[in-house]
Amino acid sequence: MNPDDTKKMVETVDVSPAMPEAPSGAASPDVFRQLLHQAVRVADLSNAQAMRMAMDFAKVYEREQGVRKEFELQLRQMALMEKQATRYAEDLAQMLRTERERRHELERALEQERIANEExxxxxxxxxxxxxxxxxxxxxxxxxxxxxxxxxxxxxxxxxxxxxxxxxxxxxxxxxxxxxxxxxxxxxxxxxxxxxxxxxxxxxxxxxxxxxxxxxxxxxxxxxxxxxxxxxxxxxxxxxxxxxxxxxxxxxxxxxxxxxxxxxxxxxxxxxxxxxxxxxxxxxxxxxxxxxxxxxxxxxxxxxxxxxxxxxxxxxxxxxxxxxxxxx
Amino acid sequence: MAKLLVADDLVPIRQMVRITLSTQGWTIVEAKNGNEALDLVRSEKPDLVLLDVDMGPGPNGFDVCRQIKADQATKDIPVVMLTAHESDSDRAIGFAAGATQYLTKPFGPLELIDTIRGILAHS
The missing domain is CATH 1.10.3210.10 (Hypothetical protein af1432)
Structure with a gap:
């Protein structure tokens, strides 16, 4: 996969500029959800898997042909993008887990309150x-x-x-x-x-x-x-x-x-x-x-x-x- | 509402940064190389600048940072380096050039948001 294609694809992604007004305190769960949603899209487009394949092919090509120089820059960029996408996915998954745990805790607290009220x-x-x-x-x-x-x-x-x-x-x-x-x-x-x-x-x-x-x-x-x-x-x-x-x-x-x-x-x-x-x-x-x-x-x-x-x-x-x- | 400039030659990185920061209600201006970044810093007067180091031909991020800091009109704009150069000597160069913070790629969304929020709160 040519990295230029990746760029073109990513450039065509429509990201709505009209994001809702951000809350002033800590990032809210809504923000997390937005981030995750968007990151999944970007990660998809960056297509880490395709990049890894390209790099594997490049390695073979280099070994066989002894020419790597001309692809050096693109390969480095792809490697960076792959790491970047992975990092985003991990961070967002962690945020999602935290949010889910918080919601469960809230539900538990509500349930306990309900029981206490009933009692x-x-x-x-x-x-x-x-x-x-x-x-x-x-x-x-x-x-x-x-x-x-x-x-x-x-x-x-x-x-x-x-x-x-x-x-x-x-x-x-x-x-x-x-x-x-x-x-x-x-x-x-x-x-x-x-x-x-x-x-x-x-x-x-x-x-x-x-x-x-x-x-x-x-x-x-x-x-x-x-x-x-x-x-x-x-x-x-x-x-x-x-x-x-x-x-x-x-x-x-x-x-x-x-x-x-x-x-x-x-x-x-x-x-x-x-x-x-x-x-x-x-x-x-x-x-x-x-x-x-x-x-x-x-x-x-x-x-x-x-x-x-x-x-x-x-x-x-x-x-x-x-x-x-x-x-x- | 704060206006931020992000300079990076890679579209997907700019995309990620823009998506991440626009969730905070900040306006994002993008530059794809050092010269464009310098032009936009002067014309747009952003509240903060995010700079990649290697941005193809033209001045690199460190150069851009030095020029921002040398110009009386823009020297107070905080600069955050955002780069894959993670060695201590690179960091030293960045701070010597006048950067307020130095983040390395890959960066996490919260790390980015928190860093910028902290700087904006202090300026």
């Missing part, structure tokens, strides 16, 4: 279930009530178009709306009579108590809002703060609808269970007064599609299943 989440959820166990034993609220509220909340949140991770967070946060009732004296909580104003003031404290119990971890942020605000009303006539409209967190506005609907349609010591139709009618009446109209219309939509009935049936089925197995 934290599990710890949080476990804490919730202990908290709830305590609260339900005291309040005589059933686990079924909490499960139905959770399912309603998730369904409403999903229908409102919230992203899946938020739907889940609203769901697990909703079950803690009444944890503050642990502090409420039994005689008031379990009273079957009409409460006096003083007694009702004590009941109201479960919202702020619940918020306090849920600490300051990010995991319970939504839950704290729900605990404090689930008795607030859209028209501002609720408690404990008298917030109205958007001042109340969306999660709390959703829980409010789900909680009231389930309370109405469940049997309590002082009342029978309402039918789903009657419960839904009451909720619709409350739109714009007690409840956020958008949340209500989402809930009504779910009900029309049969989602509310389905949740009620599914929860009833799992609970009778559990009762059945524990009876054995």
């Amino acid at each position: 934290l989440r599990r710890t949080g959820l476990q804490g919730i279930s202990h908290l709830l166990l305590a609260a339900t034993i005291k309040d005589r609220t059933t686990g079924d009530h909490l499960l139905r509220v959770r399912r309603y909340v998730e369904a409403i949140a999903e229908r409102l178009g919230l992203p899946a991770d938020l739907v889940e967070e609203f769901g697990y946060s909703s079950v803690m709306h009444d944890v503050g009732k642990i502090h409420t004296p039994d005689h008031i909580l379990q009273s079957e009579h009409h409460l006096s104003d003083d007694e009702f003031d004590v009941i109201k404290k479960h919202c702020t108590d619940g918020e306090k119990m849920l600490g300051d971890a990010r995991f319970f942020e939504i839950a704290r809002g729900i605990a404090r605000e689930h008795h607030e009303r859209w028209d501002g006539k609720g408690y404990p703060d008298g917030k109205k409209g958007d001042e109340i967190s969306l999660a709390a506005r959703i829980v409010s609808v789900a909680d009231v609907f389930d309370a109405l349609t469940s049997k309590r010591p002082y009342k029978d269970a309402w039918s789903a139709e009657a419960g839904l009618e009451a909720i619709e009446k409350g739109a714009g007064e007690r409840f956020d109209p958008e949340v209500v219309s989402a809930f009504v939509g779910l009900s029309r599609e049969g989602a509310v009935d389905r949740i009620r049936q599914e929860v009833a089925a799992t609970s009778s299943e559990q009762n059945g197995s524990s009876a054995k």
Whole structure:
């Protein structure tokens, strides 16, 4: 191979002059990739293999003919180019290896963080279930009530178009709306009579108590809002703060609808269970007064599609299943 | 953005240098022999000059370096020798001619980038 050919070939290579602006710090991985890409092209064109062959031929030629002088310069240049191309290839391969190792390390670190996060989440959820166990034993609220509220909340949140991770967070946060009732004296909580104003003031404290119990971890942020605000009303006539409209967190506005609907349609010591139709009618009446109209219309939509009935049936089925197995 | 002149008689070497340095956003001007290099140094006023030693007919890299350093208008431009001459005496000649750095072929891309970056940062 004539070295002039190599030159011509290399000269025809189009190297775009419009390289991206270089970063000011150390050479970035992008630069490495560019370098490697380009070097592979140049190395290809320099065709080290062809050069070695040419030099081997030259050696034979020299030995046979005794003329080397005229090729001396070209041969030296070819030898240099071959070394140069090899050096580039080695350097770039090393850079690529380093970059790959760094990426693997990064991936490992990310994976570890994911595991740690998952562990934290599990710890949080476990804490919730202990908290709830305590609260339900005291309040005589059933686990079924909490499960139905959770399912309603998730369904409403999903229908409102919230992203899946938020739907889940609203769901697990909703079950803690009444944890503050642990502090409420039994005689008031379990009273079957009409409460006096003083007694009702004590009941109201479960919202702020619940918020306090849920600490300051990010995991319970939504839950704290729900605990404090689930008795607030859209028209501002609720408690404990008298917030109205958007001042109340969306999660709390959703829980409010789900909680009231389930309370109405469940049997309590002082009342029978309402039918789903009657419960839904009451909720619709409350739109714009007690409840956020958008949340209500989402809930009504779910009900029309049969989602509310389905949740009620599914929860009833799992609970009778559990009762059945524990009876054995 | 820095402007660099690379003088080398071999197209593939100039190509490699240009590819390597343009990744840093630097503008590259090329010369294929000593006379062309001197003309371009005067007309383009680059921020740094890379010089091969053996560049065919005309002044060699050491000569070019000496002339750059002798000219009041260009004497402050840093010069980096980039050559296959790797003996200590050649290095001594290069530095005596006024070169700031002396790199030998084959050179690695990072070595080249780091050397130039270091010099540009100090000037």
